[in-house]
Amino acid sequence: MHAPQVPESSRIRFRCKARTRWSDEDNQNVLNNAVYMTLLEEARHAYFQKLGLLDGRHFPFLLAQTNIRFVAPGKGGVEVELEVITTRLGTSSVEQSYRVRDGAAVWCEAQAVLVIYDPVRKRSAPMAPSFRQAVEAFEGLA
Amino acid sequence: MHAPQVPESSRIRFRCKARTRWSDEDNQNVLNNAVYMTLLEEARHAYFQKLGLLDGRHFPFLLAQTNIRFVAPGKGGVEVELEVITTRLGTSSVEQSYRVRDGAAVWCEAQAVLVIYDPVRKRSAPMAPSFRQAVEAFEGLA
Amino acid sequence: MHAPQVPESSRIRFRCKARTRWSDEDNQNVLNNAVYMTLLEEARHAYFQKLGLLDGRHFPFLLAQTNIRFVAPGKGGVEVELEVITTRLGTSSVEQSYRVRDGAAVWCEAQAVLVIYDPVRKRSAPMAPSFRQAVEAFEGLA
Amino acid sequence: MHAPQVPESSRIRFRCKARTRWSDEDNQNVLNNAVYMTLLEEARHAYFQKLGLLDGRHFPFLLAQTNIRFVAPGKGGVEVELEVITTRLGTSSVEQSYRVRDGAAVWCEAQAVLVIYDPVRKRSAPMAPSFRQAVEAFEGLA
Numbered sequence: 001m002h003a004p005q006v007p008e009s010s011r012i013r014f015r016c017k018a019r020t021r022w023s024d025e026d027n028q029n030v031l032n033n034a035v036y037m038t039l040l041e042e043a044r045h046a047y048f049q050k051l052g053l054l055d056g057r058h059f060p061f062l063l064a065q066t067n068i069r070f071v072a073p074g075k076g077g078v079e080v081e082l083e084v085i086t087t088r089l090g091t092s093s094v095e096q097s098y099r100v101r102d103g104a105a106v107w108c109e110a111q112a113v114l115v116i117y118d119p120v121r122k123r124s125a126p127m128a129p130s131f132r133q134a135v136e137a138f139e140g141l142a
Numbered sequence: 143m144h145a146p147q148v149p150e151s152s153r154i155r156f157r158c159k160a161r162t163r164w165s166d167e168d169n170q171n172v173l174n175n176a177v178y179m180t181l182l183e184e185a186r187h188a189y190f191q192k193l194g195l196l197d198g199r200h201f202p203f204l205l206a207q208t209n210i211r212f213v214a215p216g217k218g219g220v221e222v223e224l225e226v227i228t229t230r231l232g233t234s235s236v237e238q239s240y241r242v243r244d245g246a247a248v249w250c251e252a253q254a255v256l257v258i259y260d261p262v263r264k265r266s267a268p269m270a271p272s273f274r275q276a277v278e279a280f281e282g283l284a
Numbered sequence: 285m286h287a288p289q290v291p292e293s294s295r296i297r298f299r300c301k302a303r304t305r306w307s308d309e310d311n312q313n314v315l316n317n318a319v320y321m322t323l324l325e326e327a328r329h330a331y332f333q334k335l336g337l338l339d340g341r342h343f344p345f346l347l348a349q350t351n352i353r354f355v356a357p358g359k360g361g362v363e364v365e366l367e368v369i370t371t372r373l374g375t376s377s378v379e380q381s382y383r384v385r386d387g388a389a390v391w392c393e394a395q396a397v398l399v400i401y402d403p404v405r406k407r408s409a410p411m412a413p414s415f416r417q418a419v420e421a422f423e424g425l426a
Numbered sequence: 427m428h429a430p431q432v433p434e435s436s437r438i439r440f441r442c443k444a445r446t447r448w449s450d451e452d453n454q455n456v457l458n459n460a461v462y463m464t465l466l467e468e469a470r471h472a473y474f475q476k477l478g479l480l481d482g483r484h485f486p487f488l489l490a491q492t493n494i495r496f497v498a499p500g501k502g503g504v505e506v507e508l509e510v511i512t513t514r515l516g517t518s519s520v521e522q523s524y525r526v527r528d529g530a531a532v533w534c535e536a537q538a539v540l541v542i543y544d545p546v547r548k549r550s551a552p553m554a555p556s557f558r559q560a561v562e563a564f565e566g567l568a
Contacts (some may be wrong), residue, residue, distance in 0.1 A: 001237065001253055026309060026311065027309040027360070034183070037179050042249060064147065064211065067207070068208055070204070112181045160303070164326060164329050164452075167452060187306050219329070312485065321463050325460070346464065354489055354490055
């Protein structure tokens with residue numbers, strides 16, 4: 001199984017913060033694995049919101065796949081940094097990499113494939129040129 | 143990004159059921175992605191419990207990595223089938239594949255790497271021979 | 285603070301089952317308090333579904349208030365019984381009582397006030413006569 | 427059913443902030459009711475932490491009962507204020523009132539009874555004088 005590929009933090013342009021909750025810990029006294037999915041979701045939304053691509057409650061994409069490597073145990077009650085970078089734009093897909101850290105301690109690294117989605121026709125749709133340009137401009141992609 | 147490799151259902155020996163909750167749906171009216179992690183966790187525990195390897199509340203493993211492909215939107219209030227198969231046993235690791243389905247409709251497929259863990263020394267530990275034998279016997283692995 | 289009033293189980297006509305999840309436990313090794321709200325929600329929906337009053341995804345009511353008494357610590361991985369009884373029907377409100385039990389062990393008792401709600405006008409609405417009759421018939425209320 | 431009694435905000439000395447998550451919304455597009463329990467839990471822990479009464483992971487109390495009134499629909503992605511006040515100290519119990527607000531908009535009001543708990547003997551215990559004094563001093567209680 002291939003580990004998720006995540007560029008080093010110095011190359012990642014977007015970061016935001018989130019706070020873990022006491023109840024995010026499970027009976028093993030560490031952040032439950034499912035909570036990382038929620039943190040990555042929050043990071044993803046903050047990223048697209050910053051780029052002006054999150055139109056209120058209408059999400060233009062679906063999560064098609066995610067590969068997460070759990071590096072160190074997380075804890076509740078911590079303000080963590082969430083790093084997000086778009087690494088590739090396809091015809092109707094977006095590949096991103098993420099990192100969750102508590103200061104120098106990396107909790108997890110992940111990759112995801114998002115698919116641009118038409119909720120009316122309930123199927124994937126080509127990426128709008130404006131969407132592509134906004135991401136390319138932010139990330140400095142060709 | 144490689145898709146998770148999951149054997150076809152006819153080759154998977156372990157299956158169990160779980161019920162999705164109404165509140166497992168988010169504001170996109172489908173099962174929130176994080177909930178799949180919870181369903182896979184339930185399946186994993188049921189698997190090791192059936193093999194007699196889950197000693198009460200002491201978990202002998204940690205989830206090191208998981209790769210999940212979301213195939214079709216899930217819904218709350220559904221009794222789903224969860225399929226689990228161990229595909230490889232390492233010195234201190236376990237590779238598993240999973241499938242979540244609502245009858246013929248596959249909702250997601252996933253792979254995971256679990257690491258045998260010593261909670262006292264807080265580090266990975268070699269797999270106990272009894273653990274290895276129990277899994278090999280169940281799965282018909284060499 | 286008044287404790288919730290819940291009739292004894294022998295007087296409650298509706299019951300259903302639900303399974304608690306491993307991750308429903310928090311770092312105190314008992315069912316997290318918020319999970320009870322989710323279990324009561326599942327019970328409430330099953331109740332109205334049985335009475336034919338849950339029209340797909342359109343919920344005719346909102347939870348206005350709930351009073352929950354936590355009687356004994358809950359655990360994950362348990363199939364619990366959920367008891368629901370409607371104790372009073374107002375012009376646009378419904379009062380219910382609930383009990384969550386693991387066999388003879390009562391985990392919690394609760395009361396709630398639901399308000400019949402018009403989601404279009406975003407305000408409370410009078411209870412439809414058919415709704416009132418269905419509940420009265422089931423519970424043997426005047 | 428009695429509504430929870432919560433002093434007006436000008437009389438409440440403790441407040442903190444929390445951020446709601448996108449996935450805290452359910453398929454009715456509002457904050458799921460169970461999430462309020464989590465927010466109140468976060469507020470409660472922040473309160474006792476500020477008073478120096480939260481000894482790491484050892485919680486000296488259990489939630490015995492809570493009465494919550496849902497005032498206005500909540501949303502994900504909002505930084506809310508959480509107000510907490512202790513209104514009464516018993517021999518081994520603590521009564522608190524809470525308010526969750528988004529600026530001027532009150533989302534919910536609640537009361538709770540906490541019981542001082544001995545986790546070793548698994549039963550309620552008398553309140554330590556130092557605990558009582560810390561709360562009385564903070565709240566200006568006799």
